[in-house]
Amino acid sequence: MKLSTKHLLGIKDLTKEDIQLILSTAANFKDVLQRPVKKVPSLRDVTIVNLFFENSTRTRISFELAEKRLSADTLNFTASASSVSKGETLLDTVNNILSMKVDMVVMRHSASGAPHFLAQHIPAAIVNAGDGINEHPTQGLLDAFSMQERTGKLEGLKVAIIGDIMHSRVAMSNIYLLKKMGAEVTVVGPPTLIPKHIKEAFDVNVTYNLKEALQWCDVANVLRIQLERQNQPLFSSLREYNLAYGISRKLLDEVGRDIVIMHPGPINRGVELDSDVADSNNSIILNQVENGVAVRMAVLYLLANREN
Amino acid sequence: MTRALFQVIFAKILLLTMTILVRKALISDPHSSFNNTVQDVLIVDNIITDIATNINTSADDVIEHEGMILSPGWIDIFSDFADPGQEQKETLETGAASAIAGGFTRVMVVPNTNPTVDSKSTVEYIIQKSQSLPVHILPLGAVTKSAQGKELAEMYDMKKSGAVAFSDGIVSVQSSGLLMKALQYVKTFNGTVIQLPDDKNMSSHGLMNEGITSTRLGLPGIPALAEELMIKRDIDLVRYTESKIHFTGISTANSIELIRQAKAEGLQVSCSVTPYHLFFSEEDLLSYDTNLKVSPPLRTKADVKALQQAVLNGDVDCIATHHFPQHWDNKVCEFEYAKNGMIGLQTAFSLINTALPDLKNEQLAELFSTNASKLFQLKCGAIEKGAAAELTLFSRNQSYVFTKENNKSKSSNSPLINKELSGKVIGTINKGKLFLNN
Numbered sequence: 066m067k068l069s070t071k072h073l074l075g076i077k078d079l080t081k082e083d084i085q086l087i088l089s090t091a092a093n094f095k096d097v098l099q100r101p102v103k104k105v106p107s108l109r110d111v112t113i114v115n116l117f118f119e120n121s122t123r124t125r126i127s128f129e130l131a132e133k134r135l136s137a138d139t140l141n142f143t144a145s146a147s148s149v150s151k152g153e154t155l156l157d158t159v160n161n162i163l164s165m166k167v168d169m170v171v172m173r174h175s176a177s178g179a180p181h182f183l184a185q186h187i188p189a190a191i192v193n194a195g196d197g198i199n200e201h202p203t204q205g206l207l208d209a210f211s212m213q214e215r216t217g218k219l220e221g222l223k224v225a226i227i228g229d230i231m232h233s234r235v236a237m238s239n240i241y242l243l244k245k246m247g248a249e250v251t252v253v254g255p256p257t258l259i260p261k262h263i264k265e266a267f268d269v270n271v272t273y274n275l276k277e278a279l280q281w282c283d284v285a286n287v288l289r290i291q292l293e294r295q296n297q298p299l300f301s302s303l304r305e306y307n308l309a310y311g312i313s314r315k316l317l318d319e320v321g322r323d324i325v326i327m328h329p330g331p332i333n334r335g336v337e338l339d340s341d342v343a344d345s346n347n348s349i350i351l352n353q354v355e356n357g358v359a360v361r362m363a364v365l366y367l368l369a370n371r372e373n
Numbered sequence: 374m375t376r377a378l379f380q381v382i383f384a385k386i387l388l389l390t391m392t393i394l395v396r397k398a399l400i401s402d403p404h405s406s407f408n409n410t411v412q413d414v415l416i417v418d419n420i421i422t423d424i425a426t427n428i429n430t431s432a433d434d435v436i437e438h439e440g441m442i443l444s445p446g447w448i449d450i451f452s453d454f455a456d457p458g459q460e461q462k463e464t465l466e467t468g469a470a471s472a473i474a475g476g477f478t479r480v481m482v483v484p485n486t487n488p489t490v491d492s493k494s495t496v497e498y499i500i501q502k503s504q505s506l507p508v509h510i511l512p513l514g515a516v517t518k519s520a521q522g523k524e525l526a527e528m529y530d531m532k533k534s535g536a537v538a539f540s541d542g543i544v545s546v547q548s549s550g551l552l553m554k555a556l557q558y559v560k561t562f563n564g565t566v567i568q569l570p571d572d573k574n575m576s577s578h579g580l581m582n583e584g585i586t587s588t589r590l591g592l593p594g595i596p597a598l599a600e601e602l603m604i605k606r607d608i609d610l611v612r613y614t615e616s617k618i619h620f621t622g623i624s625t626a627n628s629i630e631l632i633r634q635a636k637a638e639g640l641q642v643s644c645s646v647t648p649y650h651l652f653f654s655e656e657d658l659l660s661y662d663t664n665l666k667v668s669p670p671l672r673t674k675a676d677v678k679a680l681q682q683a684v685l686n687g688d689v690d691c692i693a694t695h696h697f698p699q700h701w702d703n704k705v706c707e708f709e710y711a712k713n714g715m716i717g718l719q720t721a722f723s724l725i726n727t728a729l730p731d732l733k734n735e736q737l738a739e740l741f742s743t744n745a746s747k748l749f750q751l752k753c754g755a756i757e758k759g760a761a762a763e764l765t766l767f768s769r770n771q772s773y774v775f776t777k778e779n780n781k782s783k784s785s786n787s788p789l790i791n792k793e794l795s796g797k798v799i800g801t802i803n804k805g806k807l808f809l810n811n
Binding site: 077154155156174175176177178179181182185186196197198199200234237260261262263265266267 | 580583584585587588589590591592593594596660661663702705706707708709710
């Protein structure tokens, strides 16, 4: 089986079958990762560049590890150490790299649509590792993989996405994916952090009341407050945010339901998530990180068009 | 022998003049006694010397074309020729070439150049430098110094030097107090302020219209309210100051409604829309096409429909091309970093003709020419004997392909390159010369 797309620009462009294929391939790779030799030779003739125009720790490491586990040759590029700081355009930068015979590009960029722009101008396959406030498709996929692994299903699953929805590409990819797979989604956060048209745009529920959302959901995917993306103040203080939207043990006890807690990281402990929740048995945050490698292996493998 | 022939012979004797004979053109000018009739028109030098059903004479240029319509020369009220200061995008020469090919005989240019057109000397630079160009280039003077919205510019002096109206161009005056003073101030010389309504407090971080599409594309939105609030405020200021305002580039259904009400109340409020707001909607941005990144942004399909209806109803006074050239590296880049605007002088008519096939010929003449002439006191004459010849010749059913080769602008930031367009400008007569398109 093959994916219906040449690139992974967003979950928006994937079909339900594409998603199922990626998740099932990821399950196979997860098995590989449990073996003593955690490596397969599938992409040994493929060179992949990781272009990170924005800071990243876990996503970059996760991609790099996935590439190495697939035996691909990898090179890393970070904006601060490059000619971008000398004013080179994105297209020039990428064309320069591609002229050295690179086959795939993994890119993170602060501008929404940057990988889509690149896809119109270069022949290599592109994996979006996060673009602005648009999408972070591999995070959406690994979140879905982790939810399915823990709860056994996606269809009919009730997922609350909590926090800074407006500046979160993780939220966007989660919403696109969960809706395609038949899950129910509620977004919750302060009204200044929820896009005005989100209900009509995605057919999701919207609430400003955290407790109400927790009483409803099976899974709570808690987002990081993206202070760096807020051009203007959208809430008064982190302290006040924590009072209204922070998830504490006490709140979970009051709700009294067994809710799976997720977070894409890095966690602002004491802001959106208290430590005793983040480190509890309900939390699958570290499983998400582990699954990230398998999911990214699946994406790279499928985009390289390898037959089993 | 006819009088026309005498005139031609006389002109030839003097060896100074150029004669142009337009054959069998449908005259479309609501202010002309020949409106809606097919006539021959003789132009000697830059004067219309004869209009008759059949003029029997030779001329330096004779033009005959099936389905040809003759309109008073088109006037654009809001273009950027980027000269002085950003000549890599456009110059007065290339802008003029683009305008004449698009059927325009007069173009009002925005003051957002470097330096800003905010004084007598910059106004005079544009007027002097464009003397020999095929179109009349009419500078808009900035309302405030350097268009920074802080202090009033010397508008009286600029008016005397040839500025036709006043505007801070793409930035618009944000401060209510300052706009109030500006509206009062221009009354000294019967001036008009042009605003591109946009409340920057609300819109400055946005990249496209706020709505379902922006949410799905993950692009920060500019609410329609940013435009509408400023229109509301400005109308209140016009009522208070009893002055005149023109809103350009209006893009939402509510904006039209607000302006309609203000007009009904008798306020001196007028408006213009761009061809692209009548043609494209926000949904055309799904592939992040930077050529469609414009300000005000492309709105919803419902807004496009409302604007089209408003044009047909006569609620819109003029078409403003908002010809904004951009250098390629400001468009071949990430959507967020791309600059606003598209070139539009050459494609303005085709877009309107395609978006509004039911628009009557007279309405086209009003929208492209006579209304602007009246609003900005340009004193362009009607198509009559003895009037100055500023004329546009066009066909509504001929189609053509707009290409990089026939694009006359120095920039090529247009989503219409290599697209077949319906409705073609055949040629333009201005300053005693005929300019034909191939």
